[in-house]
Amino acid sequence: MPSSDAASAANELHVIADTIERQRERVGALAEPFLGTEREDVVTTVHEAERQLLMAVRALQRAIKTLE
Secondary structure, eight states: OOOHHHHHHHHHHHHHHHHHHHHHHHHHHHHGGGTTSSOHHHHHHHHHHHHHHHHHHHHHHHHHHHHO
């Protein structure tokens, strides 16, 4: 059983990961109006930001597992 400090940290990391996941979805949606336009540069950079946020969520999920 994890210590109360570990459980508290895991809970906080879970909240942060959920928040980042919601923001990732919002960021991804921002690229949609630019799909198929001359602004594919916007699509590319927004999708890269979305991927980076996904990587952050996955890293936080790994951290949570180490605390459990």
